[in-house]
Amino acid sequence: MTAVVALSAIVGLIVGSFANVCVYRIPRRESVMFPGSHCPACHHAIAVYDNIPLFSWLMLAGKCRHCRAPISWRYPLLELVMSVSWGLLAWHFGAVPELVVALCLFFLLWVLSFIDLETGLLPNVLTYPGIALGLFFSWWLGNWQDALIGAIAGYGIFWLIARLFLRLTGREGMGYGDFKLLAMLGAFMGWQALPFIIFASSVVGTFAGLIILLLARQGLRAEIPFGPYLAAAGMVWFVWGSEVLAWYLGLAGMNT
Ligand SMILES: [Zn+2]
Numbered sequence: 391m392t393a394v395v396a397l398s399a400i401v402g403l404i405v406g407s408f409a410n411v412c413v414y415r416i417p418r419r420e421s422v423m424f425p426g427s428h429c430p431a432c433h434h435a436i437a438v439y440d441n442i443p444l445f446s447w448l449m450l451a452g453k454c455r456h457c458r459a460p461i462s463w464r465y466p467l468l469e470l471v472m473s474v475s476w477g478l479l480a481w482h483f484g485a486v487p488e489l490v491v492a493l494c495l496f497f498l499l500w501v502l503s504f505i506d507l508e509t510g511l512l513p514n515v516l517t518y519p520g521i522a523l524g525l526f527f528s529w530w531l532g533n534w535q536d537a538l539i540g541a542i543a544g545y546g547i548f549w550l551i552a553r554l555f556l557r558l559t560g561r562e563g564m565g566y567g568d569f570k571l572l573a574m575l576g577a578f579m580g581w582q583a584l585p586f587i588i589f590a591s592s593v594v595g596t597f598a599g600l601i602i603l604l605l606a607r608q609g610l611r612a613e614i615p616f617g618p619y620l621a622a623a624g625m626v627w628f629v630w631g632s633e634v635l636a637w638y639l640g641l642a643g644m645n646t
Contacts, residue, residue, distance in 0.1 A: 395480045398493070402476030403443040405497060406469035413468065413504045416513050431459035443469040464504065472500055475625075482629060491527045495578050495628060498523075499621040502571060506617035512567025517574055524577030533580060540576025544584055545569045568616050575624040583627045586634055590626065591619035 408422075414430070415422050427436040434456040440446045447466040454461060475496050483489040498520045502512055521541055528537030548569040556562060576584055599614045627634065 391481075391484060394485045394489075395477050398480035398489075399473050399477030402473035403469055405476070406472030407441070407443045409472055409497065409501050409504075410465050410468050412501045412516075413464070413508065416501075416515060417505055417509045417511055429454045429457060429459065429461075432457035443473075464508075468500065468504055472497070475500070479629070487531060491531070491578065492628060494523060494527070496625065498574070499625060503618040503621045506567070506615040510565075510615050512565070512571050512617050514567075514570070517567065517570035520574040521570065521577045524574055524579075527578065528580065536580030536582065537577050540579065540581035540584060541573045542576075543581050544572035544574075544576030547584065547588065548572050564616060568620065571617055571620050575620065575627075579624070579628060579631065582635070583624070583631060586627050586631070587620060587623040590623040591616070594622070595619040 411422050411427065425435075427441055428434060429436060431454060434454070437455075440450065440455055444466050447461060450461070452461050452463065453459065476493055479492045479496060480489060483492055498516060502516055502520075505516075506512055525534065525537050525541060528534050548564060552562070552564045552569070555564070572584070572587065575587055595614075595616055598619070602614060
């Protein structure tokens, strides 16, 4: 058990390093495989000893060895959250098939969240394979029907809300990337996850959005990416969905 947790956390560090490559290159439409890592400022290749997750950034004090250009704190942060979340998932689920699904889902959700925060995009090259992967895993675990309904309903519900929003306000409230992300979450977790994900992400997103608007003193039309809230709600449901459902049914039961 501890071996699985340690292995997950260590592999999570390396995967976090790869996740950073994805976050930087995918919105720029660059290959995530070739060429190897290089400094975006001076294009100097990054040596293996300068590419160790977490430690290299700390050793270099967040600066390129060659040109001293600052390296974003997003690099160590993403490596850390990937490692910690993968370790915690292994600890929560243990060595069962669901763990593989959890690790893949969390990788996709962290990468998508960071890309959305930096660029306001949820690229199709991640959401489409994500939907396919979610359907495949659900078929593997034996509930592809719920997953298929979840994927279609996830896209459809947001499409409908966006349509109504456009009718009422005359402007776009959500991006198509959000529809596809909700479809992906539905494919991974089944349609049962959708009410919670929509509710939780909307409530947290609205409050966080208001705070950000107040702090930034921007106009109401400022773009705030919704993807990270969807991703966070999806993560909560994946880990504690059955508890949330039991709690809700318990509340409903008390009132009848
Ligand atoms: Zn450099």
